[in-house]
Each structure stands twice: as C-alpha cells, then as structure tokens.
Amino acid sequence: MRKKLRYYCLIGIIIFLFPVICCGQGSVGLPFLKMITGARQSGMGNVFTGVGDDLYTLYTNPGGLGHIRRWQWSAAYNKYFTDIYQANLTYIKQVRILGSRKTTLGLGSTYLGMPSWDSTGGKESPVSAGHLLVSVALGQRLDWIYHALAFGINVKGISSRFDTYSAQGVAADMGFLLKPDRFGLGAFGMGIFDYGIITCGVSLLHLGTEMKFDGESTLLPKTWRAGLSLHLGAYRNWSVLLATDFVGVRDRDWTVGVGTEIWWREMVGMRFGYGFNKEDLGDFTFGLGLRWNNVMNTMMDLPSHYGDALELDMADVGYGDVLQETYRGTLSHYSIAPEPFRLEEPEVVTSQEIGEASRVELIWEDAFDPDPFDEVQYIVLIDKNRSKIERAIDRIERGINPFLSSSLRDSLLVCAFTPATSYVSSVDEGGIYHWAIVAYDLDHHAQLAKKGREKIGQFIVATPDLVVKDFMFTPSTWITKTPEQGMLSFVVANEGDMPSIGFRFIVKDLSPGSHALQDTTEDVLLDTFVSELYIGEDTTFQVAWSTSKQGLHIIQTFVDADTSVLEINKENNIRRDLVVSIPKGEFTVPDTVEVVATGYDYTEIPVVPEIYFAPFSSQVDPFYINGREILPPILKTLAQRLKKFPDVTLKAMGAIDLLSGEEDTDLADERAESVRNVLIEMGVPAFQVVVERDHPDKILGDRPMPVDPQDAKWVMEQNRVVTFSCSQINELDIFGPHNVAVDTTIRDTVLFRVDIISPAHISEWQLEGQPRSILVTQEDVILNERLWGTVLWNGTDQTRTLVPRNSPYQFALTLTDTLGRSFNTRPHMVYLKQRRTIRRREVFGAAKFAQTEPVFQFYWDRLMDIATEMVENPKMNLVFEGHACTIGPDYVNDRLSYQRALRFSEAFVERVKEMFPDTYQQITQRIEAPEGYGEKEPLRLQLKGGEEVLLGDNNTPVGRYLNRRIMVLLFQEY
Numbered sequence: 001m002r003k004k005l006r007y008y009c010l011i012g013i014i015i016f017l018f019p020v021i022c023c024g025q026g027s028v029g030l031p032f033l034k035m036i037t038g039a040r041q042s043g044m045g046n047v048f049t050g051v052g053d054d055l056y057t058l059y060t061n062p063g064g065l066g067h068i069r070r071w072q073w074s075a076a077y078n079k080y081f082t083d084i085y086q087a088n089l090t091y092i093k094q095v096r097i098l099g100s101r102k103t104t105l106g107l108g109s110t111y112l113g114m115p116s117w118d119s120t121g122g123k124e125s126p127v128s129a130g131h132l133l134v135s136v137a138l139g140q141r142l143d144w145i146y147h148a149l150a151f152g153i154n155v156k157g158i159s160s161r162f163d164t165y166s167a168q169g170v171a172a173d174m175g176f177l178l179k180p181d182r183f184g185l186g187a188f189g190m191g192i193f194d195y196g197i198i199t200c201g202v203s204l205l206h207l208g209t210e211m212k213f214d215g216e217s218t219l220l221p222k223t224w225r226a227g228l229s230l231h232l233g234a235y236r237n238w239s240v241l242l243a244t245d246f247v248g249v250r251d252r253d254w255t256v257g258v259g260t261e262i263w264w265r266e267m268v269g270m271r272f273g274y275g276f277n278k279e280d281l282g283d284f285t286f287g288l289g290l291r292w293n294n295v296m297n298t299m300m301d302l303p304s305h306y307g308d309a310l311e312l313d314m315a316d317v318g319y320g321d322v323l324q325e326t327y328r329g330t331l332s333h334y335s336i337a338p339e340p341f342r343l344e345e346p347e348v349v350t351s352q353e354i355g356e357a358s359r360v361e362l363i364w365e366d367a368f369d370p371d372p373f374d375e376v377q378y379i380v381l382i383d384k385n386r387s388k389i390e391r392a393i394d395r396i397e398r399g400i401n402p403f404l405s406s407s408l409r410d411s412l413l414v415c416a417f418t419p420a421t422s423y424v425s426s427v428d429e430g431g432i433y434h435w436a437i438v439a440y441d442l443d444h445h446a447q448l449a450k451k452g453r454e455k456i457g458q459f460i461v462a463t464p465d466l467v468v469k470d471f472m473f474t475p476s477t478w479i480t481k482t483p484e485q486g487m488l489s490f491v492v493a494n495e496g497d498m499p500s501i502g503f504r505f506i507v508k509d510l511s512p513g514s515h516a517l518q519d520t521t522e523d524v525l526l527d528t529f530v531s532e533l534y535i536g537e538d539t540t541f542q543v544a545w546s547t548s549k550q551g552l553h554i555i556q557t558f559v560d561a562d563t564s565v566l567e568i569n570k571e572n573n574i575r576r577d578l579v580v581s582i583p584k585g586e587f588t589v590p591d592t593v594e595v596v597a598t599g600y601d602y603t604e605i606p607v608v609p610e611i612y613f614a615p616f617s618s619q620v621d622p623f624y625i626n627g628r629e630i631l632p633p634i635l636k637t638l639a640q641r642l643k644k645f646p647d648v649t650l651k652a653m654g655a656i657d658l659l660s661g662e663e664d665t666d667l668a669d670e671r672a673e674s675v676r677n678v679l680i681e682m683g684v685p686a687f688q689v690v691v692e693r694d695h696p697d698k699i700l701g702d703r704p705m706p707v708d709p710q711d712a713k714w715v716m717e718q719n720r721v722v723t724f725s726c727s728q729i730n731e732l733d734i735f736g737p738h739n740v741a742v743d744t745t746i747r748d749t750v751l752f753r754v755d756i757i758s759p760a761h762i763s764e765w766q767l768e769g770q771p772r773s774i775l776v777t778q779e780d781v782i783l784n785e786r787l788w789g790t791v792l793w794n795g796t797d798q799t800r801t802l803v804p805r806n807s808p809y810q811f812a813l814t815l816t817d818t819l820g821r822s823f824n825t826r827p828h829m830v831y832l833k834q835r836r837t838i839r840r841r842e843v844f845g846a847a848k849f850a851q852t853e854p855v856f857q858f859y860w861d862r863l864m865d866i867a868t869e870m871v872e873n874p875k876m877n878l879v880f881e882g883h884a885c886t887i888g889p890d891y892v893n894d895r896l897s898y899q900r901a902l903r904f905s906e907a908f909v910e911r912v913k914e915m916f917p918d919t920y921q922q923i924t925q926r927i928e929a930p931e932g933y934g935e936k937e938p939l940r941l942q943l944k945g946g947e948e949v950l951l952g953d954n955n956t957p958v959g960r961y962l963n964r965r966i967m968v969l970l971f972q973e974y
Contacts, residue, residue, distance in 0.1 A: 030160060032112050032131050033171070033206050034221050034249065036060060037088045038076055039330035043287015043315035044259030045273020047245040050201045050227025052177045053372075054332065055092045058106045058137045058154055060225060061203035063177035065104040065139020066150020069370040070094045072334035080326050086112045092137075094339070101341075101365070102141030102150065109134050127163040148180040160211065167211040171220055175203030182372060185232070194234040195373055202226045224248040233373040235442050239263045259285075266291055266371070271315070287315035287328075293336060293443070303397035307337035307445035337445035338376055341365040343437060343457045350430075350462035350497050357426040358461045358498075360433075364449045366421045367439035379438040380423045382414035386434040389456050393436050393448055400444045429566050430463030430498050463567045465496030466503060466559040468575040469538065473545075473555075475582045479756060479815065479825045483546040485582055492530065492559055493538035496567065500533045503560040507543055510554035510576075523547070525555075551759045553579045580819060585756030585787070587813045587825040593750045594835035595795060595805065603841050603941065604737035605951065606965065608634055609855070611675055611722040612957045615660045618670035620678050630941065630949055631738050635675070638724070639682035641734050646685065648730045651692045652676050657719035659701035659712070668698050675722045697723070706887075714887050718957045732858040737843065741944035749792040749937075750830065752776075752811070756787040760817035769811045772797040787815065790936075795832065800947050805834035837972050843939070844904065844966040854966065860907065866968060867912045870923050879928040880905040881967040885952075885960035886935045898932025904966050905930040938963050 036046040038056035048057060052064020055072045071093050078086040090108035097103045110133040116126035139152035154173040160166065182195040189195075205223040212218070226246045233239025241261040248254045259273035271287035290312045297306040315328040344363040362380065369376050379400075381392050392412060395403040409415050413433075414425055427433070435457050437449040448455045470491035476484055490507065494500050507526035526543045533539065547553065559573045567573070611624050611634065620635075627633040642650060652675050654668035672691040679689050700719035706712040726734050752767065765787060767776035775798045781789035796802050803809070808831050814824045844859045854860070870876050882901030884893035905927065913920045939952030939962045953959030 030131075030158070030211065030218060030220055032160075033133070033158070034223065035086065035112070037078075037086070037090075037110055038074070039078075039287060039313035039315040039328040040261075040271065040289065042078075042317055042328045043271030043273060043285055043289075043313065044241075044243065044261055045257045045275050045285045047227065047243045047257045047259035047273055049175070049203055049225040049245045049247075050177075050199050050229040051241065051243050052179070052199065052201055054334070055090050055106065057177075058090060058092070058108055058135060058152075059173070060205075061175035061177055061201045061227070062106075062137050062139055062152025062154040062173050063150050063175035063201055063203065065092065065106055065137060065152040066100075066102050066141035067177060067179045068092060068094070068104055068139065070335045070339050072332060074330055074332040076328070076330040078326070078328045084112070084114045086110065090135075096340075100141050100143040101339075102139075102143070104137075104139040104152075106137035106139070106154070107135065108137070129162045131161070132159040133157070148178055150177050150179070151175070152177075158208075158211070160213075162213070165213050167213050167218070169209050169211040169220070171206050171208030173203060173205040173207070175201060175225075177201035189232070189234070192234065192238055193232040193240070195232070197231040197372055198229070199231070200226075200228045219250065222250040231372060233263070235371075235373045235375065236265050237373075239266075239373060261287075261289075263289070263291075266293065283318075285315060285317045287313060289313045296333075304399070304440075304444060304446045305337050305397060305448065307335065307443065309334055309336045334370070336371055336443070338367040338369045338439040338441055338447040340447060341367040341439060341449050343435075343449045343451040346435070346457070346459040348459055348461055357428045358430065360425050360427055360459060360461065362423045362425070362435055362437070362457075362459075364421055364437045367447055367449070369441050371441070374441045374443070376419075376439050376441055378418050378421070378423075379440065380414060380416040380418060381412055381436045381438070382425065382433055383412045383435075384431055384433055386456060388412060389434045389436050393438060393455060396438050396440075396446050397448070400440055400446060427461045430461040430496075430568065431566055432568055433459050433461060435459065460568060462497030464494050464498050464500035464533070464565055465567055465569055465572070466500060466533070466565060467493055467495055467572045468557045468559060469493045469495065471555070471557070471575065471577045473577075473579050475821055475823070477823055479583050479585060479587070479813065479823045481584060481586055483548045485545045485547060488525070488543040488545045488555060488579075490541045490543075490557060491538050492533070492541065494533040494535060497535060499535055500565050502529060502531045503533075503565050504529055504558075504562050505541065506558040506561045507541070508556045508558070509545070509547060510556055511547060511549040511551070547581060550581050550584060550757055553581060555579050580760045580817075582821070583756050583758035583787075583815055583817065583823050585754070587756065587828065588753045589750075589811060589828045589830050591829070592831040592833055594833045595750065602739045603742050604843055605631060605740055605939075605941075606737050606843055606855075606962065607631075607637060607735050608958050608961045609638075609724045609735050610718075610957070610961065611635070611671075612717060613671055613720040613722070615657075615716075615720065616662060616667065618667060618674045620674050625678060625682075630740065630943065630951065635678055635682065637738075638734065639679055639684050642679070642684045642688050645730065645733050646688065648688065648726055648734060650679075650689050650734065651725045652689060652722055653692045653695045653697065653725070654722045655697055655700045655719060657701040657716050658699060659703075659705055660716045660720060662701075662720070665698055669693050671720075671722050692725075711887050714885075714957070714960065718960070721957075728857050731856045735856055736858070740941060742941055749794050750832070752791040752793065752813075754781060754787050754789065754791055754813065756813075756815065758785050758787065758815060758817050760819045760821070761785045762787055763816045763818045763820070765813065765815040767791055767793070767811060767813050769793075769809050772803050772809070774798065774803070774809065774811070794940075794942075794948070796942075796948070800942070803832070805832050807832055841967065841969055844968060859966075863904070863908050863911060863968075864915065866970065867908070867916060867923065869970065870926065871916055871919055874922070874926075875972050876970050877926045877928065877972065878908075879969050879971070880908070880930040881969065882930065882932045883937060883939070883952075883963055883965050883967065884933075884935050885963040886954040887960065890934060894932055894934035896932075897934045898930065900966050901930035901932050904968070935963065939965065 036042060037059050041048045041056050048060045052061050052067060055074055057064030073091040076088040088110045092104050092106040094104045112131040114129045116128045133156055135154050135156040137152060137154040139150060141150040152175055156171050158169045158171060179199045182197045185193050185196050203225045206220045207222060208220050210217040210219055229241060229243035231241045244258045246254060246256055257275040261269060261271045263269040269289035273285040275283050292310045294307055295310045296308050311332045313330040317326050342365045347361040349359040367376050381389055383389055392408055403409055436455060438446050440446045451457055468490055472489040473486060475486035492505060505528050509523040509525050555577045557575045624633050624635045642648060652672040654672035656662035656665060656668045669691060676689045676691055680686050706715055762782050776791060776793050778791050781787055781791060808829055810827045810829055812824050812827045816822045844854055870878060880901040882897035884897040909924060912923050938950060938954060940948055940950050942948045952963040
C-alpha cells in the first residue's frame with residue numbers, strides 16, 4: 001500500500017509540479033514538452049510562432065528555419081524554482097539543396113533535470129527525475145512555389161526518467177512560415193522607421209506515439225500554434241517587433257499571448273510579454289538583450305564575409321506570489337554578413353559590324369542580408385586581366401574603403417556600383433573578360449558571388465578567328481634543273497563570330513640546312529595585306545614556289561603577323577606545313593645514235609664446267625641435274641657427251657673454302673664423289689669419271705676476306721666447287737659451247753644518261769618512247785633518293801620486237817616518288833641510225849677468275865677459223881670485247897675486262913701474221929681497237945621468237961662465270 005502511495009505521489013509531482021507548473025494542469029502527460037526554450041522567446045511571453053527569425057524557431061515553428069540566418073549556434077540555461085533547471089544547445093546551418101537557396105539543417109539537445117527530492121518526510125529514500133529531448137530539423141524555403149513561404153519539420157527523440165521508471169518515444173513538429181519581402185513605410189515611418197515586415201506562421205507540435213510508465217500510457221501534449229508579427233525598423237536605429245500567438249493544447253482551451261521587442265542601434269534590446277490565460281501560473285514576462293557585432297572576425301582578422309555577432313539574452317518570468325520569479329539566459333553567435341549567392345551565365349550580344357560595340361549583360365542572384373533593415377549593394381568588377389580581379393576582391397574582403405581609394409580600382413576596366421542584380425556594359429573589343437560581383441551591406445560586410453567554387457566568372461566577347469584553314473601544294477609535273485616547284489595555295493578564313501579589320505598575311509619558306517629542322521634559312525614567299533574579312537568568309541592566295549634547296553621544307557604562314565586584330569585564339573594564327581620539294585635533275589639523250597644490229601641466227605654460249613655447293617655440304621643441288629634454264633644442266637650435258645665419247649676420262653676435282661670456315665679436305669673429295677655418283681646414276685660408266693684427290697686447287701680461300709660483304713659472299717660461294725678436266729685433245733668434245741637460236745637485235749644499246757634527285761625517294765620509274773610502245777626500266781640506277789647512271793635501251797618495244805632503224809623516236813622519263821606524286825621529263829628526240837651489222841658473234845669461254853686467260857685451250861684454236869673467214873670476206877671487220885662479273889670494284893673490272901680483250905687481240909694479230917703473211921696488213925686494218933666493258937653488260941640473249949633472257953645473272957655463280965668472258969664480233973659496215 002505504501003509503495004502504491006509513493007507511485008501516485010510521484011505521478012502527481014510530475015503532472016502538477018515538476019514539469020513547469022507555469023504550463024498548468026491538464027489531462028495529458030509530459031507537460032515539459034510545452035516549455036519554450038530560449039531567453040528571447042521567454043522575454044516575449046513565448047510568442048514566436050509568427051516571428052521565426054532565430055534558431056529557437058525550431059521548437060515553436062520549424063517553418064521558420066527556411067528564413068533563418070546562414071548559421072547560428074546558441075546555448076541556453078533556465079533556472080526554475082526548487083532547483084529545477086533546463087539546459088539547451090542548438091546549432092543550425094544553411095545549405096543549398098532541394099532546388100532552393102534556403103535549406104536549413106538543425107540539431108538541438110535539451111535537458112530538464114531535478115535533483116534528489118523527498119516528499120515523504122524521510123519515510124522513503126529520495127528520488128530524482130530528468131527529461132532529455134534530442135531534435136533533428138529540416139527547414140526548406142519553397143522557392144519553386146513562392147519564395148516567401150517556408151516549411152519545416154523537427155523530429156525529436158524523447159527520454160523521460162523518474163527514479164527507476166522511464167519511458168522513451170519519438171515525436172515530430174511541423175510548421176509553415178510566410179515572410180514576404182519588406183515594404184517601405186515612407187511618411188508612415190515618422191522618420192523613425194524605414195521598413196516594415198509582416199510575418200505569419202502556423203505549426204503543429206508534439207505529434208507522436210504514447211509513452212508508457214510502468215505499463216500506463218501517457219499522451220503527448222499535441223499543440224497547435226498560429227502567430228502573426230509586425231517588424232518595424234531602420235538601419236542602426238530603432239526597431240520594434242510586435243507579435244501575437246494563438247496556442248491550443250490537447251484537452252485545454254486556446255490561449256492568446258502578445259509580445260514585443262525593442263532594439264536601439266542593434267546594441268541594446270528590451271522585451272515584454274503577456275499571456276491572456278486563467279489556468280497557467282504567471283502572466284507578465286520581461287527580457288533584455290545585448291549584442292556585439294564583428295567579434296570573431298575582428299579578433300582573428302578574418303575577411304569581412306565572416307561578419308558575426310554575439311548576443312546575450314536574459315529573461316525574467318514571474319510565477320505568482322507562491323513560486324515567485326524564474327530566470328533565463330541565452331548566449332548566441334550568428335552571421336550578419338550578406339549570404340552567399342551565385343553568378344549566372346552572362347548574356348553577350350556580339351556586334352556584326354566592324355567598329356560597333358558588343359553588349360554584355362551580367363546577371364547574378366540577389367544576396368540576402370540577415371539583418372532585416374540593412375541594405376545590400378553590389379560592386380561590379382570587369383577586366384581582361386584575371387590577376388587584377390583577384391587582387392581587387394582580396395582587398396575588398398579586407399576592407400571596402402581602402403579599395404575605393406586605391407589605384408587598383410581606377411586601373412580596372414569596370415568598377416561599378418549597383419543595387420540591381422544585373423549590369424549592362426558595352427564592350428568595344430572582343431576577347432576573354434573576367435568578372436566578379438561583390439555584395440556588401442551598410443556595415444561593409446562583403447560577400448563574393450561564386451559559380452561552384454570559382455569566385456571569378458568569365459565571358460567571351462566574340463572576336464574574329466583568323467586561321468589558314470586549308471593548304472595545298474600542287475607540284476609541277478616537269479622534271480627540270482630550274483628552281484620551279486609548283487603552286488602553293490592557302491585559304492585564309494574568319495571562323496570567329498565577329499568581322500575582322502585589315503590584317504597582314506605572310507608566307508615563309510623555312511628550308512632546313514643539312515636536313516636538320518633546327519638549322520633553317522628563311523625565305524619570304526608572300527607578304528600581303530587583307531583589308532577586311534567578314535564572319536564565315538574566306539579568301540584564297542596562290543604563290544608560285546621556287547627554291548633551289550632540295551629536301552624537306554616548312555611552309556610557315558602568319559595570319560595577322562602584326563597582331564593588329566584582337567583574337568581570343570592566337571595559337572591558330574601560325575600554321576606550319578611540311579612540303580617535300582619535287583625531283584630535280586636531267587635526262588639526256590644524244591640527238592642521233594648509231595647502232596650495230598646483229599644479223600645471225602645462232603650464237604655459241606660457253607659450258608660452265610663447275611658445280612657449286614652450300615657451306616659444309618657435299619649434296620649436289622638439283623639445279624645442276626634438272627635445271628630448266630635456256631642452257632641444259634651441266635651434269636646432264638656432261639653425261640650425254642661422255643656417253644657419246646666413251647674413250648674420254650673425266651676428272652672431278654673438289655675444293656673447300658677456308659673463308660667459309662671449311663678446313664676438312666675430305667669434304668672436297670666427298671663433293672667430287674657426290675658429283676661422280678650423280679653422273680653414274682645418269683648412265684655414265686664408272687670408269688669414265690675419276691675423282692682427282694691430289695690437285696693444287698683443293699684448298700681455296702687462302703687470302704684475306706674481301707672488305708665488301710657482298711663480294712665476300714660471292715667469293716666464298718665460288719670457292720666451294722667441283723671442277724672438271726680431261727685431256728686437252730678432248731676438251732672441245734666435252735666442254736664445247738652450246739648453240740642457241742637467237743633473233744636479230746641491236747648490239748650497241750642506246751645509252752640514256754640520267755641524274756635526278758628525288759627528295760621523297762623513288763617508288764618507281766620508267767622510260768617511255770613513241771611512236772612504238774617502248775618501255776625501259778632498270779633497277780640498278782636507283783640509289784636512295786637519286787636516279788643516277790646510264791639507262792640502256794636494246795632497241796625493242798614492249799613486245800620485245802626490234803624497232804625499225806633509221807627512224808626518229810621520242811623519249812620521256814616518268815618517275816613516281818614515295819608520296820605518290822608523278823613527274824616526267826620533257827620529251828627528247830633520238831634518231832636511231834644503223835651503222836653496221838654484226839654477222840657473227842663468238843663468245844669465248846669464260847676467262848678464269850681475276851685472270852685474262854680463257855678456261856680451255858680450244859678457244860685459241862677457234863681464232864684461226866675467224867682469221868680464215870676474214871681472208872675470205874674482205875668486207876668483214878673484227879673487234880674484241882672483254883667483260884667481267886661484279887666481284888670487286890668497278891675500276892678493277894673495267895681494267896680487267898680491257899686486258900682480256902687486249903690479250904686476245906694481240907694473240908690474234910700474232911697468229912694472223914704467222915699464218916697469213918700476204919694478207920696480214922689488209923686484215924689488221926679491219927681489226928678495231930679492243931674494248932673493255934667491265935661489269936656493265938651482263939650476258940643477255942634475245943631468243944628466237946621469244947623474250948630476252950639474262951644468262952649472266954651476277955647473283956648466281958653460274959651467271960658470274962658467264963660474265964667473265966671474251967667476245968669476238970665480226971661485223972659489216974654500211
């Protein structure tokens with residue numbers, strides 16, 4: 001019974017005494033929720049629903065958060081009777097989300113406590129009580145509906161404890177606040193007040209679940225509030241706030257309260273309040289406020305946009321003669337500088353006429369000042385130099401007055417003052433401009449407009465954009481020795497958004513020296529003046545380009561070389577294009593060419609009595625057995641002739657090459673045995689082929705390696721060999737030449753001299769002749785970028801048919817470089833005159849390598865047949881020609897080939913003198929001086945009814961063997 005009595009006593013204390021007796025008695029629980037936090041609000045009789053201009057609106061009308069300052073924090077402490085106390089800490093911060101500039105987040109914590117207390121006169125142990133309220137709030141100005149209307153919601157967690165009993169719950173508050181723009185009072189202000197602001201609001205508080213103490217439910221004190229206020233004032237003068245609230249609590253009658261607040265120069269304020277009610281204790285309230293501006297930014301020397309104020313509020317609330325007075329105190333810190341605002345995109349209207357200014361409209365958001373009667377002005381800063389704008393805004397933030405008297409202000413392109421949120425300027429020049437907007441109030445608190453994190457905006461006034469948009473080099477197609485290269489074309493365009501005044505256009509040729517771009521010489525190709533160029537227009541220039549400097553050139557163009565035209569993008573005023581000069585040189589031909597034509601049907605080609613092997617190998621290449629060349633394979637030829645002359649014995653002699661690294665002499669014998677075996681397989685009796693194992697040429701290559709790698713390869717190739725011999729009496733039977741049917745040809749090829757340099761190298765070239773379809777090409781005259789040497793024409797057309805002699809022919813050389821450009825020489829006329837006809841040609845078996853002697857003795861015997869023919873035909877003439885393969889330097893081969901021809905010529909004369917002494921003088925008169933052709937004329941044949949073939953291919957050892965030859969030509973003069 002005593003325990004139950006104690007419980008009911010405690011409940012009674014909570015309901016009727018502990019949680020603010022001033023709120024009166026009622027049928028609902030938790031009346032501490034009806035307590036209004038904040039000394040300012042208490043001093044005005046808890047009338048604040050229609051005011052909502054500081055952070056404690058969070059507890060009376062959360063809708064006020066949508067119109068509150070940028071940031072504020074506050075700490076409050078209330079001392080009630082019987083040692084009951086209330087402590088509060090609240091913080092709010094404005095952010096920009098949800099489509100509005102005014103979105104405010106709030107956090108608050110309130111604790112109401114009572115120390116230990118005993119109501120039983122010591123019969124029970126003392127008890128204590130406490131209530132904790134934690135709030136999270138969101139306020140939103142509804143800009144997308146109406147900028148004066150704001151909505152807010154406050155969600156709070158409640159924890160209530162009494163001795164060992166406790167309860168927890170969640171509740172919510174919500175409200176709307178309508179705060180239109182201030183209006184001017186004019187004469188109605190009586191010289192005291194300049195502006196008035198009418199604000200109204202409604203809220204619904206303590207919406208939530210029931211709370212249970214020891215199983216018994218308690219309703220929350222749901223509360224309805226409506227308020228109206230009128231705020232009159234002037235900057236740094238008197239201000240008066242008049243407000244009234246209508247309040248309804250669940251299960252209680254509506255109450256009405258009025259309150260007022262009076263400030264003088266924003267430094268000292270007084271508050272009064274009165275509640276028209278008969279149930280709650282206490283009717284009249286009184287409060288006092290003190291405010292200090294620019295506290296923290298003065299102490300810490302911060303920029304002026306950190307402008308702040310520190311406010312101390314106190315209130316005295318009476319509770320009648322019994323409970324007497326209670327006291328409240330609040331310390332608040334908040335922003336008083338204009339709030340952040342944004343730069344908008346400027347509007348630029350570009351002039352379309354030369355000399356006419358462009359129009360620029362700068363736009364920005366309005367900057368709210370949290371002090372209702374302050375004024376906001378804007379400073380507009382414009383300049384092309386961004387660093388000057390940066391210095392200007394830095395100085396303004398440190399102090400407006402020093403900036404206004406500085407030379408920096410006068411140096412700016414625009415430094416204007418306006419109360420509007422836009423500014424129109426005329427700009428004579430195009431280009432990139434930088435701009436900033438500074439909002440400042442009457443206390444000279446400055447706030448910079450931003451776009452994102454940038455404090456400085458940028459706008460572009462259209463300018464001309466002069467550019468060489470197209471370049472073309474049309475090369476001349478003629479190959480000459482003159483400096484003409486072709487035509488350079490340039491298209492200069494205005495791709496900007498503004499017409500251009502006159503400008504200078506220069507074209508230079510930067511030709512590299514020694515093929516290095518760093519070392520260049522300069523040649524001005526064009527220097528002209530363009531009077532004007534409108535938007536989207538272009539003009540074309542053509543320059544005939546001439547240069548004697550071959551190679552890569554840089555054609556550099558300068559648009560507006562004197563920088564007389566203002567452009568945003570100057571980088572595209574200079575253009576560089578790489579151009580390669582065209583081929584230059586000459587192609588020369590004689591006016592008349594006397595040629596010698598062949599008039600025989602067959603020619604004799606020496607047998608090559610050698611078999612060549614791969615390094616360290618003794619395997620016979622099938623080429624020497626089954627080759628399908630014009631000439632039959634050597635082994636097949638030897639097999640046929642040995643079987644035809646069964647009494648002949650053939651010796652096979654193998655060799656190794658020291659230069660190839662071969663040292664085993666057995667390899668030489670193995671090579672000879674392999675050849676012998678092939679001949680036996682081809683039907684030659686074994687006794688007819690003998691391997692000669694002891695001979696002087698078994699080891700070759702006992703000499704220094706040739707310096708030229710190609711020569712070294714060929715020398716080693718011909719040293720890995722098997723050679724043959726037989727008795728001298730049988731040499732003609734076994735090694736005699738082949739007879740090959742041939743067509744009539746021009747013996748003396750027509751020589752064209754060519755010396756052309758193509759800086760872009762040569763892809764292909766050809767020599768074309770008319771009227772017959774003549775085509776000549778030759779690979780060995782190309783050396784990198786040069787076409788140089790002698791081009792030979794054998795007097796045939798593309799069908800390999802010999803063209804008529806004693807006729808004119810027109811020739812031109814066509815060349816295509818690696819860039820795909822085609823060029824040609826101007827046509828040259830050649831008269832092809834036939835001087836003589838060769839009636840017989842003898843190819844005397846190849847000379848030994850690097851020697852003048854023929855390989856076989858029977859070639860000397862054939863000379864007498866030629867002498868006999870000259871005796872019988874007194875019109876026949878004779879000339880000896882020597883030839884060489886490509887191993888070794890040109891000059892060596894030239895000398896060697898001549899010595900071969902000279903050796904035969906002298907031997908022939910001696911034999912003629914010995915055998916034909918009577919006709920010796922007559923014959924020698926018909927013998928021309930010997931000629932040496934070196935490696936220039938490899939052995940070729942014009943086959944009967946077929947194509948021309950190259951037998952003397954210097955890339956093969958057989959071909960090189962045939963090129964080491966002596967030729968005897970018998971001809972008849974016309």
